[in-house]
Every structure is written in C-alpha cells, then in structure tokens.
C-alpha cells in the first residue's frame with residue numbers, strides 16, 4: 001500500500017492549513033464574527049452612530065423587549081357597593097394609565113402599555129408589555145410559523161407524491177411547481193402586491209368573476225384582518241416547490257420492491273402511503289420541518305416589500321423588527337437583542353423537533 | 363386450490379419483445395423452477411404471474427380464473443423477492459404480519475398465525491428485531507415467513523437464495539423443499555443456479571431469449587435435453603458436444619464417426635440421412651477410463667476433487683472434452699488418455715440443434 005492522501009496531508013500540516021485557510025477566513029469573517037458581535041452588542045447600549053461611549057447594560061435590552069405584566073381591574077363601585085353603570089349600561093373601569101405611569105404601588109408596571117385584554121366576569125384582565133410592537137411581532141411570527149410549517153410541508157409532500165409518477169409530460173408539472181422558487185422573493189412579492197391590490201387586483205377580479213359579482217372586493221394587504229394571511233398564502237406558494245423537491249428526493253430513495261411487496265400483500269394506495277412511504281420519509285420530514293421552521297422565522301422580504309409591518313402592526317415580524325430597530329432607529333443593540341432571542345427560539349424549536357422525531361429503538 | 367395455465371404469453375417493452383409466447387401448465391401443488399441465463403425473462407415472467415407487470419398478450423389463469431386484469435392482491439399469490447423487500451422500520455413480527463394487518467385480521471388470530479410461521483421457520487427469537495439487525499439468511503426467512511402466513515395458493519420466489527453464501531444456500535434450499543412438502547402449495551421458483559433447479563423442482567422450465575426451450579422433470583432434462591441449449595445449460599460440468607457425421611445407414615442401424623471418434627453403431631433414429639452432420643452429446647460423468655478407446659486425446663488439465671477427478675483433454679481434431687472420472691485417477695498433464703462411453707446413453711442433435 002502507498003501512503004494515503006490523508007497521511008501525506010498530515011505530514012504537511014502547513015499545506016493542509018493553507019488549503020483550508022481561505023474558507024476558514026471567510027467563514028470567520030461572515031459567520032462567526034457577526035454571531036459573536038450580535039451576542040455582545042445585545043448586552044450594550046450601542047447605537048449605529050452615536051457620540052456617546054458604549055456602555056455595558058446587562059440584561060436591560062432583553063428586559064425591555066420581553067417585559068410583560070398582568071393587571072386585573074375591578075369595575076368601579078359607588079359607596080353602597082353597587083356597580084356603577086353609564087348611560088348605555090356599560091361598566092366603568094379605572095384607567096390603565098393610572099397604574100402604569102408613576103404609580104408607586106405598581107412599580108413593575110411602570111412604562112408598560114396594553115398588549116391584550118379580555119373580560120373575566122365583571123373584571124377586566126390586561127396583559128401589559130414594555131414593548132408592544134415587539135410582542136406583536138413575536139405573536140405574528142409564531143402564528144406564521146405555526147401555519148406555514150404544516151401547510152407548506154403537507155402541500156409539498158402532496159405535490160411530490162403526485163409528480164413522482166411515470167406519466168407522460170410529468171416534467172412539465174415538475175417545472176411549473178418549481179418555477180416560483182427560482183424567482184427572487186422580492187420580485188414575487190412585488191407581483192403579488194398587484195394580485196392582492198384592493199381596487200382592481202387579480203384576486204378580487206377573479207373572485208368577483210367566479211361569484212358572478214357577489215364578492216365584495218377586499219383590500220387584502222390593507223386590512224389588518226387579512227394582511228398576514230395574504231402574505232402567508234403567498235409565502236406557501238413561493239416556497240412549496242423547493243420543499244417538493246426535497247420530498248421527491250426522499251421518495252426516490254424508497255425501493256420500488258417495497259411497494260411491489262405491499263401490492264402483493266394487499267395494500268391500498270392509502271395503506272402504501274401509511275406503511276411504506278411515510279416511514280421511509282422520516283429523515284426527510286425532520287429536515288423539511290426544521291428548514292421550513294427556520295425559513296418561516298426569518299420572514300422579512302415579503303413584509304418589507306408588501307406591507308412594511310402595517311397595517312396597525314398586524315404584519316410585524318421579528319426579523320423585520322430587528323432590521324427596523326437596528327437600522328431604521330439606529331438602535332443596533334436592540335436589533336441584536338432581537339436576533340439573539342430569535343436564535344434561541346429557533347434553536348429550542350429545532351432541538352425539540354429533533355427530539356420528538358428521533359428514531360425510537362425498542 | 364390453484365394450478366396455473368399460461369397461454370401464448372407475450373411481453374414487450376415498447377418495441378423490445380422480452381417474452382415471446384410462453385405456453386405452460388402448472389398443476390396444483392407442483393414445484394416449478396424457471397431457469398435460464400441472465401436476461402432471458404425469468405423475472406419478467408414471474409412478475410407477470412404476480413401482477414407486477416402487465417401482460418402484453420396472451421392469457422393467464424390462476425385456478426379457473428383469468429387474472430390478466432386482476433390486481434396483485436386479489437390473485438392469491440405471495441412473492442419472495444431477491445432483495446427480500448422487508449420494511450426497515452418494522453420489526454420481524456410486524457413484517458411477517460403485514461399482510462394480515464392489511465386484511466384487518468383480528469389480533470389474536472394474527473398473533474397465532476405469526477407465531478406459527480415463526481415456529482415453522484425457527485425464528486421465534488427474532489420477532490422483536492428490525493431487519494437491519496438480521497443476517498442475510500434470517501432476512502430470507504422473514505421474507506418467506508411473510509409469504510406463508512397468508513396461506514396463498516401460489517408462492518413466487520425470485521432468486522431468493524442468490525444473496526446467500528454457499529453453505530447457507532444449501533440449508534435454505536432444503537428448508538424451502540421441506541416447506542413445499544408441508545404446505546402442499548404451488549410454488550414457482552426462479553433461479554439461474556441449475557443445482558437449485560435440479561434439487562428443488564418437480565418440473566423445470568428452461569427459458570432462453572424469452573422462449574421456453576424445454577419443460578420437464580429434472581432427470582428428463584438431464585438425460586433427454588430437447589436441444590443443444592438445454593444440453594449445455596443443464597448439468598455440471600457441461601455436456602461435451604462433438605460434431606459427427608453419419609457414415610453408414612442401414613434399415614435399423616446407423617454408424618457415426620468423426621476424426622476424433624472411433625465409429626460407433628447405434629439403433630437408427632428417425633429423421634437422419636446418410637452423410638448428415640450431427641452433434642453428439644456425452645456428459646462428462648458418462649465418460650470412463652476402462653482401456654477401451656472411443657475417443658482419445660492429450661490431458662491438458664487435471665482437477666482432483668477427492669471423490670472424482672475432472673480431466674480436460676484435447677482431441678486430435680482440436681475439440682476439448684471434459685471427463686469426470688470416479689475416485690482419484692492416476693494421470694498427469696500431457697499424458698495420452700483413451701476414454702470410453704456407452705453409446706446407448708449419448709444424445710444426438712441435428713443441424714438445427716434439436717434432439718433426434
């Protein structure tokens with residue numbers, strides 16, 4: 001036996017390092033340094049451009065972002081203890097502001113504002129947050145992930161199963177489904193702004209046509225109730241082709257003889273999917289779930305192009321907020337803190353997914 | 363209870379004809395082996411019977427039913443694949459019980475049948491394992507177990523032993539043979555190993571190029587091959603084939619001779635004329651070294667197997683003959699050797715390659 005290549009590289013460590021050098025340098029510069037920088041900055045009050053020296057502020061950025069508190073308000077009563085009602089019969093409550101502005105009895109609520117509220121019997125429950133916009137962004141992001149992940153993964157799997165057949169012209173469908181992936185998300189977002197447009201958008205026109213004019217046009221992106229869902233639908237459409245291809249590669253690793261055996265054993269199409277296809281796709285499924293989750297958490301371009309976080313913060317997302325703060329408001333420390341929170345969330349979820357979908361050996 | 367009948371079965375992939383008209387009847391309970399060289403269409407024929415390939419033309423009956431258009435699951439067949447086709451994520455227990463699960467067999471009944479199959483195949487201790495934790499032979503047994511739990515009318519085996527080593531192959535061969543005796547089901551078995559074919563089969567079907575060459579019992583094929591292909595394919599070492607001429611023809615005898623062969627006189631056979639060129643086939647095991655000279659040559663290879671000695675000799679005419687002589691024969695390379703055979707045992711083939 002001659003010396004193996006590894007051997008000779010081990011004999012010349014300098015050659016090995018100099019070959020790996022450029023890659024190590026670039027990875028350090030563009031991945032590791034920013035990562036560490038974000039972590040460090042999130043504990044300071046660094047601003048993009050500022051005459052003041054940077055100070056270490058501990059957890060203050062995170063407290064500011066994540067601070068929440070609850071407040072339960074009882075309706076006002078008169079001297080006799082009866083509930084005070086106004087002319088329309090509504091109960092009246094003390095003002096929230098009295099508790100959150102310089103109220104010595106409630107120091108933990110100082111500076112917080114209303115995020116959510118609901119009635120509980122006669123009482124009114126408030127959830128207050130130090131940073132309501134960030135909380136909305138957090139909520140929207142989770143909502144987005146929660147819906148996009150199963151819808152996109154499921155739809156992609158369906159398409160993958162459909163195009164994984166030996167039919168004439170099946171390549172045309174493969175190409176069509178994959179096409180949106182190739183187009184830049186910014187271009188796609190611009191196009192869909194026209195589709196969703198409130199006056200003469202394609203979607204409104206089409207729905208109107210299909211319902212013989214019964215459908216009242218909706219300003220899809222201008223309405224807080226529909227804006228996030230519209231972006232969600234578009235994102236699914238754009239991303240589904242990519243995940244379809246990953247599913248497809250998983251499908252093609254399942255040996256045909258397993259299906260033939262199932263045919264002979266008497267499996268129906270559904271049973272074949274349930275007992276052969278799905279178990280064979282477990283590793284692909286883990287990959288796809290993690291990838292979609294990470295992509296969904298980093299939702300930004302669509303928001304930036306289509307709504308800018310509006311209307312009334314209904315499409316705020318974490319990454320959009322991170323950029324908005326770091327560069328829009330020049331608060332690099334705040335933006336970094338959001339990035340760190342996002343990192344921790346994605347890390348936790350990925351590990352949880354990995355754990356839940358692990359191979360169980362009996 | 364099901365026999366099978368194949369009538370004029372054809373299979374084409376586009377313009378390529380793979381099976382070119384197969385007619386075959388298989389009785390219930392028979393063990394039929396398809397043999398033939400690689401690519402001759404054995405698997406294709408088997409898969410058509412299973413319902414995994416469409417039948418381009420012809421009629422396939424299982425029992426009394428034409429099943430050309432019947433789904434695999436409704437044909438009452440079970441198949442053991444060369445690759446085993448076990449489900450990697452299921453335990454042996456679940457693999458064996460898969461068909462029963464699909465048929466919604468009640469749990470106690472299913473359990474009993476799986477245990478029964480495991481007992482027959484001696485794999486009770488493996489039931490909790492996954493296929494990845496099994497050896498090749500054990501996987502093979504699981505695959506067979508999956509086939510037998512459903513008590514099908516017809517078993518199909520596609521080269522089930524080709525991934526096993528020689529000794530395991532021998533074991534599994536006898537297990538399959540026992541299984542056939544105890545189950546009494548119809549079995550169709552594909553192999554390109556003629557030893558498997560000879561030992562297992564009630565009936566062998568020799569295929570070549572998508573055409574059936576001969577159908578018959580192992581000994582029929584061995585002693586009376588229908589043509590040169592079968593003669594060369596069945597038997598190991600291969601049959602010696604020597605060109606001869608008919609030198610003399612009388613009312614009931616004929617005399618054959620060639621450069622290498624001392625003239626022999628045989629009872630006359632039909633369809634032979636004076637001066638015809640024939641091929642004489644004589645098996646290596648039919649050649650003897652008893653001092654009588656029918657053919658003679660120079661030894662160019664000696665293989666001693668202990669119980670027999672395989673000798674290759676070059677005849678003056680340039681042909682090589684193989685002789686399998688019993689015991690340990692005292693002979694050396696380049697010795698001259700004279701060989702004898704019983705003229706009544708030989709096979710003769712005409713110019714078209716068919717037996718006469």
Ligand SMILES: Nc1ncnc2c1ncn2[C@@H]1O[C@H](COP(=O)(O)OP(=O)(O)OP(=O)(O)O)[C@@H](O)[C@H]1O
Nearest residue numbers: 375378380398399400401402403404405406407554
């Ligand atoms: N899908 C296909 N398209 C075209 N030709 C095919 C196809 N499948 C098989 N064939 C051809 O059909 C012929 C018979 O194939 P088959 O698999 O039946 O051979 P076999 O006798 O089982 O050989 P082996 O002993 O190697 O398994 C081969 O020549 C093969 O090339």
Ligand SMILES: [Mg+2]
Nearest residue numbers: 404405406521
């Ligand atoms: Mg084959």
